[in-house]
Amino acid sequence: ESLPILPASLKYKPISRSEKQLAVIQRQIQREDVGKIVIATDAGREGEVIARTILGTVEVRSPRGEMYRFWTSQALTEQVVRETLQNLKPASEYDRLWNAGQSRQIADWLVGMNLSRAATLNLRGASRNVFSAGRGQTAALALLVERKRERDDFIPKPYWLLRANFSNEKGAWWGTWFKGEDDRFQEKGAAEAILSRVANEKGKVRSVKREKKKLPPPLLYSLTDLQREANSKLGLSAKDTLDIAQALYEEKKCLSYPRTDSRVLGSQNVDLARKIVAKLAKASPEIFAGVQQNRISTTNKRVFNDAKLTDHHALIPLAPLPQGATREQAQVYDLVLKRFAAAFHPDYEYEATLIVTDVLGETFRTKGSRPLVPGWKTVYGLKEAPQSASPEEEPEEENLPLLERGDTAEVEEARLEEKMTQPPPEYSEALLLKDMTNPSRYVTEEELQRIFKGDIGLGTQATRAQIIETLLLRKYIVREKKKLYPTEKGCFLIDRLRRFERARAIATPEETARWEMELEKIALGEGDPEAFMRGIREFVQNGVEEFKMREGGQGMPATLGKCPACGGEIIEGKKGFGCSNWREKDGGCRFVVWKEIDGQKIWPVTLRALLAGKTTPPMHFRSKDGREFTAELKLERDETERVWVTRFVPVEQA
Numbered sequence: 001e002s003l004p005i006l007p008a009s010l011k012y013k014p015i016s017r018s019e020k021q022l023a024v025i026q027r028q029i030q031r032e033d034v035g036k037i038v039i040a041t042d043a044g045r046e047g048e049v050i051a052r053t054i055l056g057t058v059e060v061r062s063p064r065g066e067m068y069r070f071w072t073s074q075a076l077t078e079q080v081v082r083e084t085l086q087n088l089k090p091a092s093e094y095d096r097l098w099n100a101g102q103s104r105q106i107a108d109w110l111v112g113m114n115l116s117r118a119a120t121l122n123l124r125g126a127s128r129n130v131f132s133a134g135r136g137q138t139a140a141l142a143l144l145v146e147r148k149r150e151r152d153d154f155i156p157k158p159y160w161l162l163r164a165n166f167s168n169e170k171g172a173w174w175g176t177w178f179k180g181e182d183d184r185f186q187e188k189g190a191a192e193a194i195l196s197r198v199a200n201e202k203g204k205v206r207s208v209k210r211e212k213k214k215l216p217p218p219l220l221y222s223l224t225d226l227q228r229e230a231n232s233k234l235g236l237s238a239k240d241t242l243d244i245a246q247a248l249y250e251e252k253k254c255l256s257y258p259r260t261d262s263r264v265l266g267s268q269n270v271d272l273a274r275k276i277v278a279k280l281a282k283a284s285p286e287i288f289a290g291v292q293q294n295r296i297s298t299t300n301k302r303v304f305n306d307a308k309l310t311d312h313h314a315l316i317p318l319a320p321l322p323q324g325a326t327r328e329q330a331q332v333y334d335l336v337l338k339r340f341a342a343a344f345h346p347d348y349e350y351e352a353t354l355i356v357t358d359v360l361g362e363t364f365r366t367k368g369s370r371p372l373v374p375g376w377k378t379v380y381g382l383k384e385a386p387q388s389a390s391p392e393e394e395p396e397e398e399n400l401p402l403l404e405r406g407d408t409a410e411v412e413e414a415r416l417e418e419k420m421t422q423p424p425p426e427y428s429e430a431l432l433l434k435d436m437t438n439p440s441r442y443v444t445e446e447e448l449q450r451i452f453k454g455d456i457g458l459g460t461q462a463t464r465a466q467i468i469e470t471l472l473l474r475k476y477i478v479r480e481k482k483k484l485y486p487t488e489k490g491c492f493l494i495d496r497l498r499r500f501e502r503a504r505a506i507a508t509p510e511e512t513a514r515w516e517m518e519l520e521k522i523a524l525g526e527g528d529p530e531a532f533m534r535g536i537r538e539f540v541q542n543g544v545e546e547f548k549m550r551e552g553g554q555g556m557p558a559t560l561g562k563c564p565a566c567g568g569e570i571i572e573g574k575k576g577f578g579c580s581n582w583r584e585k586d587g588g589c590r591f592v593v594w595k596e597i598d599g600q601k602i603w604p605v606t607l608r609a610l611l612a613g614k615t616t617p618p619m620h621f622r623s624k625d626g627r628e629f630t631a632e633l634k635l636e637r638d639e640t641e642r643v644w645v646t647r648f649v650p651v652e653q654a
Contacts, residue, residue: 004114004544006537010106012057026058039091040070044311045523046460048094049101067091073309074266075256083268100523107515107536111135114540115503118547123496131493132474135512136459137467138497141476142507143435143458144486145494147427148603154423155618155630159184160191161417164198164364166357166409171401175357175364183365184419191416194362199414203359205407211354214347216302217376219263220314221339223461224437226258226332228430234331235482238429238465244332245315252329254319255336259462260312264305267298269313276318277344280337283320287337290378291344303343316340338379345376353400357409368400420628423620428482429468436464439509458512488604503543560604561611564635564644565591570611577607591644597633598623610635615649 014022029037037055041047055067068088074080112134119131161184162177176183177194185191219225223242230241245258265273274296281288298304317340321333348371355366425431436458459467468484471477476490486494497507505511518535521527560570560577566589568581575596579589593610595602599622606616616633623629631648638645 003118003548004110004540005117006110006114006540010109012053014057022054022058025054029055029058035066037067037091038070038085038088039067039094042311043071043073045097045101045104045519047311048097049105052098052102069094072266073262073311073313074268075272075313077269077272079271080266080268096525097523099529100519100527103522103529103532103536104515104519106533108135110536110540111506111543114544115506115547118503118544119493119496122547122550123493129489130474131489132470133493133497133506135506135515136463137470137474137476138493138506139439139458139509139512140432140436140467141471141486141490142494143432143439143509144427144471144477144484145491147424148486148491151423151426152619153617154620156420156422156620156628157186158188159186159419159421160188161185161419162191162195163415163417164357164359164411165413166203166364167412168401168403168408168410170403170407172412173355173357173366173400173403175355175366178363178365188416188418195414195416198359198362198411201359201411203357203409203411205403205405205409206356206358206363207354208356208403208405209354211352212349212372213352214349215375216347217342217345218339219302220265220316220343221336222261222263223258223315224261224433224464225263226315226335227465228433229335230332231428231430231433231482233335234328236328236332237468237479238433239469240328241332242465244329245336248321248325248329248333252322252325254317254321254333256314256316256318257312258315260310260315261461262308262310262312262314264308265303265313265316266309267304267306270296270298270304273303273316273344276316276340280317280320280341284337284341287341287379290346290376291341292346293344295344295346300344342376342379345379346373348375348377349373355400355403359409359411366400370400427484429479429484430482432468432484433464436467458509485601491603491605500543500546502539503546505539506543561608563589563591564611564637565589570607572604577602577604593635593646597621597646606633610646621648 028034039048039051039055041051067090069091070084070088071094072080072084112132115133116131119133120129123129123131163174164177165172165174167173221229223245226245227236227238227241230236231238236244242258245255248255249258274293277288277291277296281291295303315336317333317337321330321337325333350372351370353366353368353370355368357364357366427435439458458464468477471490472479474489475487476493477484477486494507498504518527518532522529522532560572562568563570563579563581566579566581566587568579568586568589570577570591571580576592576594578592581587581589593602593607600619609616610633613635618630618632621629621631631650633646634649635644635646637643
């Protein structure tokens with residue numbers, strides 16, 4: 001009955017561990033000789049929130065005196081500090097950022113506080129689960145749940161590729177059949193007909209296209225970029241990467257501030273970059289040997305670009321890695337070091353080749369590339385180099401003969417390769433961070449897509465790792481090696497939220513985009529913070545009312561079901577779902593359904609269907625020998641062995 005909680009105003013209470021520092025600030029502000037206050041927090045919305053919240057909490061000596069804003073995202077060299085101090089602006093010019101930041105802060109509190117309580121009271125049922133809900137974490141959870149459902153519902157279908165090996169006096173090459181936009185067969189018979197037609201025949205090279213291309217160095221790291229690569233290459237979680245980078249910044253003093261979403265430096269940091277390159281070249285000469293000094297200039301917009309600078313500049317090395325660093329610290333530092341060095345190397349240049357071979361009117365395509373100038377890839381080695389941010393996709397390298405149009409082509413071998421369509425990939429932390437950074441493909445409205453294609457995503461550079469850790473802590477998801485999977489609890493919350501008309505909005509990226517669009521208008525001085533907050537309060541009121549109207553609804557099941565072997569309770573173990581009577585003193589029941597069967601995850605909802613005697617929907621499996629197949633599952637008793645087993649039911653039989 002106490003919901004919704006919608007106080008007219010919110011008061012701030014200092015965190016106990018910060019009270020001492022807050023007192024220091026207050027003493028400084030109240031000094032008699034202080035006539036000017038300069039706000040020098042991060043140059044962005046959230047930096048403004050920090051400063052104004054502190055100033056609103058401490059007692060500012062009256063009259064307040066003059067208040068100014070120190071505003072720069074450049075690296076804080078002495079020159080940058082002096083120049084910025086000479087160009088201070090009245091703090092009132094940044095009130096719009098404070099209005100936007102405070103609105104975001106209060107909105108998140110109202111939504112989280114009210115919907116978390118409403119969800120817990122309405123959904124926990126006999127399980128006594130606590131449910132938390134919030135704009136960032138619930139939308140991120142929805143991505144994981146939706147991906148699981150897409151994979152569960154996916155039915156792989158076979159297709160065939162026709163490959164041919166050609167040769168002439170110049171050499172040999174493989175080609176893949178294509179016709180227009182199609183390069184695969186949906187029917188095996190059609191593929192076999194063309195296979196028999198071209199086998200052992202002679203054809204000609206219809207066309208050869210050679211084009212010289214360039215790939216620029218990858219952009220400098222933002223925090224999310226570093227977290228994604230550290231997860232992919234090193235298996236580190238987003239939180240681990242942030243903690244390591246923070247330690248390298250605070251303790252080792254060899255990395256810049258890590259919580260940044262910029263991938264560039266400011267134009268005033270050219271001299272700083274030159275000095276850093278010179279310093280690091282002495283410690284790592286092999287990495288910096290190919291640096292071109294003329295690229296350390298304001299003309300290099302991939303590195304020095306004020307227009308793309310946000311609250312902080314990109315993450316860069318500041319000094320050689322000191323002694324005593326851990327192995328993981330050294331690995332993360334090495335990623336940043338190489339990315340920084342590569343930025344000042346020349347482009348990677350290669351020759352891309354496209355060959356079309358014709359056999360009796362059937363065409364085969366061959367792609368290849370030949371390195372010309374290794375450029376920035378020398379920092380990594382050609383094979384290990386990361387993909388550039390260039391939209392051009394580098395073709396796979398092949399040693400192709402120097403063919404010309406009209407050359408003969410004898411079919412030495414032709415074969416069919418059977419493939420299976422693949423479901424969307426499971427989420428790793430790297431992939432989830434990518435979609436949280438730019439979830440534009442999950443929204444349909446063009447204006448909302450534009451918001452997500454800018455600097456706005458789900459969470460911020462500083463909070464995305466914490467969102468993932470919160471989902472793990474709340475038991476909404478589990479982490480298995482590099483993969484993240486939603487739990488039954490997480491799926492249950494998203495399923496229930498999507499049954500509501502208004503509260504369902506927090507389970508979609510669209511609502512985050514709409515809020516950010518309004519907050520952006522406020523930050524630019526074009527929006528109305530009071531109107532925004534009225535909308536938030538109305539959303540909370542309606543969301544809570546929806547939960548109240550469904551009071552007494554079905555909560556989350558407390559148990560997984562009854563054991564078909566002995567009638568005991570089914571409980572979840574580390575590797576499977578087993579009977580609670582597994583101890584010898586309780587009967588030694590050996591009933592179990594494994595959590596993974598031939599590469600397919602078995603979830604609690606699937607288990608309940610099996611225990612109820614139902615056959616599951618078609619599922620995608622992979623046998624130990626790598627063969628992929630589709631089947632349904634059914635729980636049956638093996639009377640010979642007198643045990644319960646899960647067996648495959650072929651789809652056609654089902």
